[in-house]
Amino acid sequence: MIIDHPLLGPRDSSEFTYLGDAKLIERPDPDAETATRDFYEYAYLRDNPAGWHEELWFHEAGDRSWLVVTRNTLTHEISKVEMARDVARGKGRSK
């Protein structure tokens, strides 16, 4: 697979390591009443869809940036690659 890095252009996927579902960006509120349940679901449960999946890849053998890659788990086709920090900021994180 080739991942089209927003800054570096097309790179082989073997330069990256894979973390998982990009929903991991949305860490639950530790002060919420439901925090115990929320963190269990955050840490252990996954949607695991067959089809389009937004996921976190780390450019370990490159610029060490985190990316959000939108990839189809049925075909391995990649439709979108974003910097994870832009995605996180878009969600109001890390201002």
Add this chain to the structure above:
Amino acid sequence: MRYSGFQVIKQALSGHKGWTPAWRDPEPQPHYDIIIIGGGGHGLATAYYLAKEFGGKRIAVLEKGWIGGGNVGRNTTIIRSNYLLDGNEPFYEFSLKLWEGLEQDFNYNAMISQRGILNLIHTDAQRDAFIRRGNAMLLNGADAEMLTTAQIKKRYPYLNTEDARFPIKGGLAQHRGGTVRHDAVAWGYARGADSRGVDIIQNCEVTGFKIENGTVLGVETSRGFIGAGKVGCAVAGSSSRLMSKANMRLPMESHVLQAFVSEGLKPVMAGVVTFGAGHFYCSQSDKGGLVFGGDLDGYNSYAQRGNLPVLEDVCEGGMAIFPAFGRARLLRMWGGVMDMSMDGSPIIDKTHIDGLYFNGGWCYGGFKATPASGFCFAHLLAKDAPHPFATDYRFDRFEKGRMIDEKGVGNQPNLH
């Protein structure tokens, strides 16, 4: 028809015209006591043991495609019980004991061959870890033996024991481990279940569950609604997809695992050998092909095919210990979809929905578990209580902090 040497001779003398189909092709009935979703190894084994050990029920196995077309036909056929942790080792040793009597039990030639498995050691720390593992195996009634390099050389004289980077310092052997003709496992269980009255319904895809007031009443399928008292799901690889129809999220990701077969060679590999410094394992099939594999590709996938970086990594591992195999040409490669759970261990448990039961999360170790998985899942379905060897395979172990994490890598499914 009972298969025997006498039958072979009798049929040969009558022109082989008397063989009958190994299982029926029944129409689905409107209602069953128990429906098993998934006609793979685990689903068929579950139906077989339900009918044989916990009998007296009307049982159906529903399969989307044809039986044995999933991971039971796509694995590297190895059986073993060399686990460390208490939640696992008694279960896998139970499985290996069932393998040992399986062919007589279901009257089918599964070509079970206890040719032994050998885990190579490359460092002192690894030797300590493998001695501990071997002791855990012995304590649970399995066999284990630490071998010296000289003993290993006798069995595998062409092993590269003097590699400068990864010298081989010994190995942990389980002589009762080995290989099995994987397709025959599905067929043997199917035939055994069918002859005990189980309806095996192929080309019947489950499209949804009928659930009312927290109780499952049956399944919607591509061949209409089928009612059921209990529904057991055993669809490893597609577990998340199926259980999402019951609004469940599972503690797992689906990953692709590749396997490879070389051209046929004369007998060269006595048993199964695993590399201890990278991820590579290899055995030789009875047809002569070297069957080998290694790591997952490492990303979520339902594609049943992988990419080339893993092939390179696996072959590097192979070349480190078996330089001579570099002359063999690769004949086939394929991928299977694994339920990778959050701690690397499976789940055999009830769900929060009455009458709905789940068996999955086998990671890439499901084949060797087939008999025990079927037996324990049948026990759970029939008695509503876990089999003593499967009590730790619970859904709530992640919430309760009782993970069974053989590798100790935490909730990162692609590392298990």
